[in-house]
Amino acid sequence: MFYREAGEFKTSYKADQATFPIRFDRIFFWSVTAFAFLVVPFLINDYWEKAVFIPFMVFALAALGLNILTGYCGQVSLGTGGFMAVGAYACYKLMTAFPDLNMVPIIFLSGAVTAAVGILFGLPSLRIKGFYLAVATLAAQFFLVWLFNKVPWFYNYSATGQITAPERTVFGFAVTGAAAQPATTYLFCLAFLFVFAWVARNLVRGRIGRSWMAIRDMDIAAEIIGVNPLRTKLSAFAVSSFYIGMAGALFFALWQGAAEVTEAFGINQSFMVLFMIIIGGLGSIFGSLVGAAFMVLLPVLFKNIFVGAFGWPTDLSQYLQLMLVGGLIIFFLIVEPHGIAALWRTTKEKLRLWPFPH
Amino acid sequence: MAFVDPGQIRDADAGQKGDVLLRVEDVSLSFGGVKAITAISFDIKQGEIRAIIGPNGAGKTSMLNVINGFYHPQEGEIWFRGKKRKALKPHQIANEGIARTFQNIALFKGMSTLDNIMTGRLTKMKKNMFWQAIWRGPAEREEIEHREVVERIIDFLEIQHIRKTSVGRLPYGLQKRVELGRALAAEPALLLLDEPMAGMNVEEKEDMSRFIIDVNQQFGTTIALIEHDMGVVMDLSDRVVVLDYGKKIGDGPPDEVRRNQDVIDAYLGVAHD
Numbered sequence: 313m314f315y316r317e318a319g320e321f322k323t324s325y326k327a328d329q330a331t332f333p334i335r336f337d338r339i340f341f342w343s344v345t346a347f348a349f350l351v352v353p354f355l356i357n358d359y360w361e362k363a364v365f366i367p368f369m370v371f372a373l374a375a376l377g378l379n380i381l382t383g384y385c386g387q388v389s390l391g392t393g394g395f396m397a398v399g400a401y402a403c404y405k406l407m408t409a410f411p412d413l414n415m416v417p418i419i420f421l422s423g424a425v426t427a428a429v430g431i432l433f434g435l436p437s438l439r440i441k442g443f444y445l446a447v448a449t450l451a452a453q454f455f456l457v458w459l460f461n462k463v464p465w466f467y468n469y470s471a472t473g474q475i476t477a478p479e480r481t482v483f484g485f486a487v488t489g490a491a492a493q494p495a496t497t498y499l500f501c502l503a504f505l506f507v508f509a510w511v512a513r514n515l516v517r518g519r520i521g522r523s524w525m526a527i528r529d530m531d532i533a534a535e536i537i538g539v540n541p542l543r544t545k546l547s548a549f550a551v552s553s554f555y556i557g558m559a560g561a562l563f564f565a566l567w568q569g570a571a572e573v574t575e576a577f578g579i580n581q582s583f584m585v586l587f588m589i590i591i592g593g594l595g596s597i598f599g600s601l602v603g604a605a606f607m608v609l610l611p612v613l614f615k616n617i618f619v620g621a622f623g624w625p626t627d628l629s630q631y632l633q634l635m636l637v638g639g640l641i642i643f644f645l646i647v648e649p650h651g652i653a654a655l656w657r658t659t660k661e662k663l664r665l666w667p668f669p670h
Numbered sequence: 671m672a673f674v675d676p677g678q679i680r681d682a683d684a685g686q687k688g689d690v691l692l693r694v695e696d697v698s699l700s701f702g703g704v705k706a707i708t709a710i711s712f713d714i715k716q717g718e719i720r721a722i723i724g725p726n727g728a729g730k731t732s733m734l735n736v737i738n739g740f741y742h743p744q745e746g747e748i749w750f751r752g753k754k755r756k757a758l759k760p761h762q763i764a765n766e767g768i769a770r771t772f773q774n775i776a777l778f779k780g781m782s783t784l785d786n787i788m789t790g791r792l793t794k795m796k797k798n799m800f801w802q803a804i805w806r807g808p809a810e811r812e813e814i815e816h817r818e819v820v821e822r823i824i825d826f827l828e829i830q831h832i833r834k835t836s837v838g839r840l841p842y843g844l845q846k847r848v849e850l851g852r853a854l855a856a857e858p859a860l861l862l863l864d865e866p867m868a869g870m871n872v873e874e875k876e877d878m879s880r881f882i883i884d885v886n887q888q889f890g891t892t893i894a895l896i897e898h899d900m901g902v903v904m905d906l907s908d909r910v911v912v913l914d915y916g917k918k919i920g921d922g923p924p925d926e927v928r929r930n931q932d933v934i935d936a937y938l939g940v941a942h943d
């Protein structure tokens with residue numbers, strides 16, 4: 313009735329389903345965005361670039377990807393590291409095969425190649441679920457790492473078996489290689505993260521997102537209301553792998569500059585991204601970003617505080633960090649499966665009512 | 671087209687009231703050694719409320735599962751809209767215009783009431799992934815168009831107050847109502863309801879009966895209804911088919927079925943839950 317009385321249907325529903333229905337949130341979001349695009353590039357230095365911003369943005373993209381697959385579509389994956397490797401090696405092969413190609417299409421194409429591989433490894437999800445699917449993706453993880461080690465074509469027969477990013481430019485600015493400036497790589501990654509966080513938000517709020525969530529919540533009922541399980545699961549694998557592939561490409565080309573597959577894209581990486589979405593919040597775009605920020609910033613903070621300021625030995629600080637992450641994972645899995653994002657939402661709801669909670 | 675323009679537009683290939691909409695012919699279904707359905711035939715006519723009754727384990731739910739393609743019978747045929755139906759997958763059958771609710775509620779627990787009912791519109795939403803990613807423009811327009819239909823269903827079922835509530839937190843009776851809403855959102859030609867009133871109190875049953883009658887009369891939706899409460903069945907249905915141990919033992923208008931001795935012996939006479 314409320315909507316009818318509003319007279320103009322479109323404005324009401326549009327406002328009702330807006331990303332930031334509350335004015336304060338909207339202003340806050342755009343202020344942060346403006347700050348990130350317009351102010352940070354002038355302040356950033358090598359340390360902040362390589363230790364904080366680039367890894368955050370790379371892992372935020374990967375976390376968005378895994379959250380689409382696991383948090384929204386309910387398909388558990390332990391293959392994130394392997395899919396990042398696909399993105400990285402696709403990027404390397406494209407950079408070396410087409411030296412004149414702009415980095416923007418290269419990152420896109422790396423994502424597209426990974427999406428195709430993701431669809432292939434997503435096929436078993438039609439028959440197996442839960443724990444067994446997790447094991448199948450684990451097999452994909454080990455297979456992919458093995459493959460990139462084993463077939464020299466992937467690393468252009470280099471003697472070390474490593475891949476190294478040559479210098480490439482966008483609009484005349486170097487984004488990869490030694491000459492790339494912190495502000496350039498930062499803006500390049502930020503543009504990708506901004507656009508694709510927005511795209512993820514759009515995908516999950518409409519038809520496709522609801523099909524994913526229907527499959528996640530009850531696959532049989534989803535099928536009976538007309539959701540094609542094959543198409544839906546594979547689309548989640550494709551989109552998820554696209555994001556993770558782009559993350560892998562940026563990880564290799566912009567952040568590390570060089571990579572050795574076992575070290576860079578091992579099973580640790582898969583767990584790292586999984587922890588991000590558990591701590592940040594399963595099935596939440598905001599949670600993916602928060603989780604990535606948390607997992608990237610935590611070691612930086614520990615190193616600066618405990619090792620730097622208190623003078624603790626490095627290994628002690630690392631153990632403490634591991635224990636904290638482990639504790640948080642258990643806490644969130646048991647108490648709040650929707651992670652920090654849900655805690656944040658509850659706090660906001662309380663704030664909205666404050667100071668009259670009843 | 672019920673909720674698009676109530677009472678005016680009729681589904682183009684829906685046929686006339688009284689035509690046979692769906693015919694089950696000699697269908698048998700077994701699970702290993704268990705014969706759930708044995709050589710059953712009956713039809714469902716356009717615009718009627720067809721009750722399917724019988725004691726627990728009679729094969730009623732299995733029958734609905736055959737109709738919506740969840741099970742494929744070992745023998746027999748299904749005719750829908752005058753055509754023999756091929757062995758289709760459940761999601762294809764949903765696209766052909768058959769929707770249902772479940773005996774044990776099968777809502778999407780992680781979503782709100784609104785989103786659950788919106789999933790009923792999924793087969794009608796066509797904008798591809800590219801437009802979805804952009805959102806502004808075609809995808810958003812499509813979303814709003816379907817939201818309007820869903821809001822009418824929400825009004826119809828009187829669940830405006832729980833629009834944004836996660837369905838996991840709703841009481842049982844309201845969950846059943848949301849599930850009906852999701853099925854209605856598909857604007858089906860044939861609506862299958864598996865014990866929609868089981869476990870409800872008298873007041874909730876009355877509400878649900880009213881919704882079922884309104885759906886049938888206002889929108890002309892054909893309904894197949896499984897129900898244990900004989901009073902409800904007698905009130906609501908145009909014709910009743912009675913199953914027992916997987917066999918059909920009665921078929922006809924409610925009062926005729928009530929006088930049928932086989933039915934009395936098998937079902938009406940004995941205590942049931």
Ligand SMILES: Nc1ncnc2c1ncn2[C@@H]1O[C@H](COP(=O)(O)OP(=O)(O)O)[C@@H](O)[C@H]1O
Pocket residue numbers: 701704705706724725726727728729730731732733
């Ligand atoms: N998936 C299944 N596997 C094995 N047996 C089943 C299955 N579904 C139903 N049955 C059996 O088929 C018979 C009919 O069940 P059902 O159709 O659920 O009865 P009703 O809905 O009339 O209570 C029962 O004996 C039941 O045990």
Ligand SMILES: [Mg+2]
Pocket residue numbers: 730731732773
């Ligand atoms: Mg049953």
